[in-house]
Amino acid sequence: MIEFFRVLQFIVENGIIILTIFIFGSYTALAIFSAIAMLRYMRKNSFVDYNVLLSSPLAPSISLIAPAFNEGKTIVDNIRSLLSLHYNDYEVIIINDGSTDDSLNKVIKAYDLVPVKLLYEEKLKTKPIKAIYKSRNKAFSKLVVIDKENGGKADALNAGINLTQKEYISAIDVDSILVEDALLIMAKPFLEESGHKIIASGGVIRIANSCKIEDGHITEVRLPKNFLARIQVLEYTRAFLMGRMAWSKLNGLLLISGAFGMFNRDVVINCGGYNTDLVGEDMELIVRMRRYMAERKEKYRVIYIPDPLCWTEVPSKLKVLVRQRDRWTRGTMESLFKHFKLFFNPRYKSLGLLGHPYWFFLEWLAPIIEFIGIVYFIIIAILGYPNWPFFFLLLATVYLFAITLSFWAVLFEELSFHRYNKRREVVKMLFTSLLEPILFHPVVLFSTLRGNFKFFIGEKTWGKMERQGFEENDNNKVNEVEGEHPESIESPETVSK
């Protein structure tokens, strides 16, 4: 019996320690890479005048594609905000994906829409389209509305991609708030391609809970009052400023948030568009696009822009958060397993040797190993064998490391975009980071395990997303969206930290 315990002890403990060292090392390396890349970006950016694109006949054309499902409460304002972006050659395609509320009627009335006959090729299969609308008012000439049968977010995006003739497509969540220069900033990397094709670019997603919003624009950035939302600010800052920046530098980005990303239309179509059978279609598309380029031996890059271009609402209720993270986990697993061929495959270079294995071990496997570690410890605690001093020493190490990462993230934010102006807000963020590993992490771990369980039993539901609605933040009114239009995968790589 003792011999058995020795073997078990050796395997479990050494495995966990090796993984812990690997995680510590990876995060530290990513943070260093990010810091270097960020510094360079900030300096480089001080020489950039995005306004040259505004009037340039050489600027590329862009199509903003926004699927909408039962967004009647905010859709008119959201469209107005999208139509007022600073860019010349762009169109806004709204896809009403079989909404059961009055979204379509509201939009038709507000923008004076009439049905039109438009010829387009159905390169990507979608659910039938009932009608296409354009405005009689020239002021809204950039707007196109597609009314189609419900087929889910991916299907709606594919319908928009079929219709557009523009060079680049930008997929967004209709309820996200874009900063006015978002398209100018997002388009720039595509113009900088030299020797390699830029297939996609993605920006930072920032949290809009508690922010002051007027006419669809953020007018005052505030730290969320809700504790859960505040923790997510920290989590997003860590993931976007410290993680993705480094991955972009290493050309290993596997995810562009569906809340706001820009893609080369031709590559998306050649790859077959969004996969309608998956819950994590945003991540899977990027992996497929990268795989497609690598298999064709084309030089390519996926670019990440650290500027805060898109603001979105995050769950402020535990139940909704658990559902969201559960879905993110399934989305991650779908992409990892569907493209398992990439795993340590040198043919795919950074994608196969870095990106895929990293996500496999640190995003998918790490929470499972963590769970095994917890179960293991509970068993030895029940049996009365724990070595408490060593346990507390390990716990202190992990806890302090987690907090240090969060502190670094706050520092990155302070030295880069400095969006939270009040000193009190920074102190609150630091204090929140002390509580995050104790209060937030277990919830995320539970959601991840639930996602794993659901994945293996083959469940593919999206679940119900509840949104407070930006205007009702303080009144706690809830806008429920049920069906197949969840918010996008924002930052699954933040899970488990």
Next chain:
Amino acid sequence: MKKLTTMTKGKVSIKIFLAITGLLLASFQVSAMADTAIETSNESIISPMPEIGESGSAILAIAEEPEASENLSLWQKFENRYHQAGLKVKILVVIVIYLLFSLILLLLYILINRTIKTRERKQASEIKGIYQDELTSFLFGEENQTFEFTGINHEINRDIFINELLSLHNNLYGEAATRLRDLYFNLELYKDSLRKVNYRKWNLKAKGFRELAQMDVKDANRDIARYINSRDGILRMESQLALVKLNEEDPLGFLDNLKYELTEWEQVNIHNTLDYHQIHIESFDRWMTSENHSVVIFATRLTGLYKHIHSWPQVLSLLEHENPKVRQVAVKTLDMLEVAENAGPLKDIYQQDQRLEEKNDDAFYNLNMDRNRMAAIEAMASIATPADLTFMEQVLKTEKDFKILKRAVAIIAGITPGGPELLDQVFERADPELRKIIEITKQTAAQ
């Protein structure tokens, strides 16, 4: 006048932080190396097996040696235990101490940095305000009046002053702009800008380029031209933009020697500079034979944008270019030039690229071919006559790309006489897709 000495404090505190971090890391390494020989027992989350059930804290219990524990200080006890512990414990202890230290330092740095930054911003904005007022008084004052600018000899203030002067100059024209330029020279601020060009840091160099270009310091031409082929993209672009402005005789002369690809972003910026400063260039022909294909593309684009109809033969010759992207830009440029004689060559390029696509399976190559054919058809829109109907009918028969078909049908519908009649004839024998295109095009035209 307040001096912005606090600006350097941030940098010092970063250095202190890095130094302490470095020391801690070094101590960690030394201690880890020195202790590798020490026994590593009791380093498990489970108590050592022989002691199972006896003690739950075996790791640190090693240090519980009775003899000295009573007389030793807390630190000495800790030290003893540390030295007797195994390697893993030592590593963990060092990591915990390091993390604790770094947390405290980070906390202090974040809070102090916030205070310093707030103060710096306040001071900088105060100084900016002072300089804005002084520069305004200077502009509206007497021409021969002597002006003193507060604290201008201080390095940081001088930099703020240059920024304000340039920003004001950027928004002014005519006499006011000239007065500011004279002031820039009289105060010898150009020396500051020239000095920046020789700094090692790329961002300062680039800033220097901008300042010199804006103030038309033509003497800097040679210094700036050295960076045309810099490996640093920003330096390269900033030097290009500066030369466009400074090299009056040959603003785009640098294109002759450009070794790197001229990115579209650079093209947008150069075109914007040409437009903004109303720089006129007679012809872009000489760059249409460049070995650098991006230069050929840019020159061809500019030919179209500035409607250089006299360059039509050169653009036409590019239809034979080996690079499909160059051919595509050439077709688009021909469209912009709207020369009636284009029809023949456009038909040829359409047919040539159709043949090339048929021979090739590569999706990206064919995408370029599709684009070229589309550009050729698009260009036909402005010049097509009834004489081109036979060619257009051929397009409907052989073309597989939906977008090109759609466009070709629309062009035919607009050719009178004969276009609508041809569509009626084609409709009878067309496949369902083409029928639908013709049907909807006619309906749209009727509306």
